Amino acid sequence: MDKAANSILYLDGVNVSFDGFKALNALSLIIEPGELRAVIGPNGAGKTTMMDVITGKTRPDTGDVLFAETRDLTRLDEAEIAQLGIGRKFQKPSVFEKLTVAENLALALAGNRRVREALFWRLSTREKARIDELLGIVRLGAQRHMPAARLSHGQKQWLEIGMLLAQDPKLLLVDEPVAGMTDAETETTATLLRSIAGERSVVVVEHDMNFVRELAVKVTVLHEGSVLAEGSLDHVSADHRVIEVYLGR
Amino acid sequence: MITRWLLNKTDRGVLIMLAVILLLGFMVPALHLLTSPDSPVHVPAYAMALIGKYLCYAMLALSIDLIWGYCGILSLGHGAFFALGGYAMGMYLMRQIGSRGVYGHAELPDFMVFLNWTELPWYWYGFGWFGFALLMVLFVPGLLAFLFGFFAFRARVSGVHFSIITQALTFALMLAFFRNDMGFGGNNGLTDFKDILGFNLQAGGTRAALFGATCLGLAASLLICLAITRSRVGAVMTAIRDAESRTRFLGYRVEAFKLFAFTVSACIAGAAGALYVPQVGIINPSEFAPANSIEAVIWTAIGGRGTLFGPILGAVLVNFAKSWFTSALPDLWLFALGGLFLAVTLFLPNGLAGLFGRWTSARRRELPAAQPAAAE
Numbered sequence: 279m280d281k282a283a284n285s286i287l288y289l290d291g292v293n294v295s296f297d298g299f300k301a302l303n304a305l306s307l308i309i310e311p312g313e314l315r316a317v318i319g320p321n322g323a324g325k326t327t328m329m330d331v332i333t334g335k336t337r338p339d340t341g342d343v344l345f346a347e348t349r350d351l352t353r354l355d356e357a358e359i360a361q362l363g364i365g366r367k368f369q370k371p372s373v374f375e376k377l378t379v380a381e382n383l384a385l386a387l388a389g390n391r392r393v394r395e396a397l398f399w400r401l402s403t404r405e406k407a408r409i410d411e412l413l414g415i416v417r418l419g420a421q422r423h424m425p426a427a428r429l430s431h432g433q434k435q436w437l438e439i440g441m442l443l444a445q446d447p448k449l450l451l452v453d454e455p456v457a458g459m460t461d462a463e464t465e466t467t468a469t470l471l472r473s474i475a476g477e478r479s480v481v482v483v484e485h486d487m488n489f490v491r492e493l494a495v496k497v498t499v500l501h502e503g504s505v506l507a508e509g510s511l512d513h514v515s516a517d518h519r520v521i522e523v524y525l526g527r
Numbered sequence: 528m529i530t531r532w533l534l535n536k537t538d539r540g541v542l543i544m545l546a547v548i549l550l551l552g553f554m555v556p557a558l559h560l561l562t563s564p565d566s567p568v569h570v571p572a573y574a575m576a577l578i579g580k581y582l583c584y585a586m587l588a589l590s591i592d593l594i595w596g597y598c599g600i601l602s603l604g605h606g607a608f609f610a611l612g613g614y615a616m617g618m619y620l621m622r623q624i625g626s627r628g629v630y631g632h633a634e635l636p637d638f639m640v641f642l643n644w645t646e647l648p649w650y651w652y653g654f655g656w657f658g659f660a661l662l663m664v665l666f667v668p669g670l671l672a673f674l675f676g677f678f679a680f681r682a683r684v685s686g687v688h689f690s691i692i693t694q695a696l697t698f699a700l701m702l703a704f705f706r707n708d709m710g711f712g713g714n715n716g717l718t719d720f721k722d723i724l725g726f727n728l729q730a731g732g733t734r735a736a737l738f739g740a741t742c743l744g745l746a747a748s749l750l751i752c753l754a755i756t757r758s759r760v761g762a763v764m765t766a767i768r769d770a771e772s773r774t775r776f777l778g779y780r781v782e783a784f785k786l787f788a789f790t791v792s793a794c795i796a797g798a799a800g801a802l803y804v805p806q807v808g809i810i811n812p813s814e815f816a817p818a819n820s821i822e823a824v825i826w827t828a829i830g831g832r833g834t835l836f837g838p839i840l841g842a843v844l845v846n847f848a849k850s851w852f853t854s855a856l857p858d859l860w861l862f863a864l865g866g867l868f869l870a871v872t873l874f875l876p877n878g879l880a881g882l883f884g885r886w887t888s889a890r891r892r893e894l895p896a897a898q899p900a901a902a903e
């Protein structure tokens with residue numbers, strides 16, 4: 279337990295295999311409170327699988343997964359983990375297509391998730407204000423009454439980031455947030471994620487090297503389900519093993 | 528906000544449907560009771576019973592829409608909840624017969640005397656009281672749905688697997704109710720009812736009141752479904768339908784929301800069965816037949832799921848077509864139903880309600896002032 283001290287997320291010796299194929303191989307990772315961490319790695323390195331393990335979608339075969347030093351995430355289900363304060367943006371944007379942009383945000387808003395409460399729930403003035411604020415942050419004010427299905431790919435990414443913020447999580451797991459975004463949008467996203475970190479902890483998975491450079495934070499390189507290198511982007515890009523498996527290709 | 532709400536297509540359809548149901552509930556009994564049989568506007572008893580029966584089917588279709596149209600749960604066993612509600616009402620009507628049965632036993636229904644039973648089984652206690660029977664009409668289907676849903680949803684049984692086990696559920700209940708020793712009249716079921724709350728079931732006034740009660744029941748169910756689907760629960764249900772696992776990652780306990788919708792839906796189906804039995808005068812195990820549940824799902828699809836008013840329209844229209852076909856071309860009915868189902872699936876993905884939507888949005892385009900965005 280000692281090793282988990284002063285961590286918001288602690289993974290140690292995590293193994294996940296699918297029909298004999300090791301997707302995660304003795305993966306260990308520590309994220310400090312308030313940290314922004316970039317995770318990179320070639321296709322199939324296990325980045326998404328790592329997020330599945332943290333959010334309760336996939337149970338690890340062995341290994342420890344602890345949140346805020348003490349909460350054992352391997353014993354909780356998706357809803358419980360989300361209620362603990364872990365939010366997730368999916369690799370493939372996944373918003374509720376039939377609901378409007380504002381309704382998507384309203385559903386994500388932090389608060390009671392019980393059926394009885396939801397039956398008589400009305401948006402409070404504060405919640406309305408929060409939705410307006412979020413719409414501003416993700417620049418979807420003009421689309422608020424539009425069904426999410428009609429948003430562009432990049433806008434869906436933004437909406438999902440907005441939903442993530444609406445949840446008011448302590449830890450954000452963000453899987454490939456800038457796929458399908460223009461350079462300008464990518465830059466804004468980097469700024470946004472940097473501003474979120476500090477108060478919250480953020481783990482970002484991304485392929486886009488310009489984006490990772492923009493974030494200017496500690497980088498973890500995953501390869502074949504375990505950590506290959508860790509450090510600043512310049513440090514890991516100088517590592518010859520990293521160049522071999524990833525950057526040099 | 529209010530104007531926006533009134534302009535919403537689905538809500539408008541529901542409001543119109545509500546008005547039609549209440550109008551029917553008032554006009555049909557009035558035309559039956561207050562006009563003479565040779566008047567051109569007279570509604571004869573058989574027609575009132577027929578429409579009443581279809582409105583009960585409509586309530587069943589509505590209950591299916593709540594879970595299938597809004598939450599993506601396809602139950603192919605909803606006929607079971609309808610039949611259980613029907614049996615609960617049938618048990619009350621049996622107790623009302625009292626000593627007027629063929630064997631003249633003061634306590635026991637005829638079929639129990641015939642089986643040489645000497646006392647009432649414990650689960651028939653209380654059904655002499657109307658209030659208790661009404662409670663059971665909701666409680667029995669509700670409890671079954673709750674228990675069944677609790678285990679199925681917790682085990683994350685969904686999609687076609689869920690549909691198949693609901694078929695198995697209604698089939699198993701059918702076999703059970705066919706058995707004489709279950710104490711529900713075996714394959715004859717419960718029938719030969721005499722009166723309800725002391726009123727003769729054959730009297731015009733009683734039948735008119737039953738018809739009115741059916742309309743009120745349907746209207747109330749429609750309002751309940753409207754309230755649920757317009758609440759945050761409805762938004763979560765839609766979210767579950769469209770992206771179940773995403774909803775979990777937002778922290779919603781998906782199984783709790785499914786269980787709530789499924790249980791409410793079963794209670795509505797049970798109430799529909801209870802209104803059905805006194806109007807048709809019989810309830811027997813064939814009501815549990817798996818094909819019945821499938822037919823009800825087809826009415827819902829034809830009417831347009833996820834609209835609440837569409838399935839009501841679908842159930843009534845399909846059943847009118849069925850009664851016409853089965854008298855004119857009895858062999859062709861199943862082909863016609865299958866063809867209708869295919870045609871709607873292919874050409875009207877939103878069912879008959881989709882036609883209504885197209886018609887209203889075409890009209891709105893002619894009236895630029897009524898843009899929904901401008902009404903906020």
Ligand SMILES: Nc1ncnc2c1ncn2[C@@H]1O[C@H](COP(=O)(O)OP(=O)(O)OP(=O)(O)O)[C@@H](O)[C@H]1O
Binds near residue numbers: 296319323327
């Ligand atoms: N449910 C599953 N069943 C079988 N194999 C899986 C499953 N999920 C992931 N895998 C495999 O595990 C490996 C790691 O997948 P993962 O999605 O975590 O990679 P990734 O690092 O996110 O890659 P990408 O950059 O392409 O998103 C891949 O080889 C993938 O095919």
Ligand SMILES: [Mg+2]
Binds near residue numbers: 325326327369453
């Ligand atoms: Mg991935």
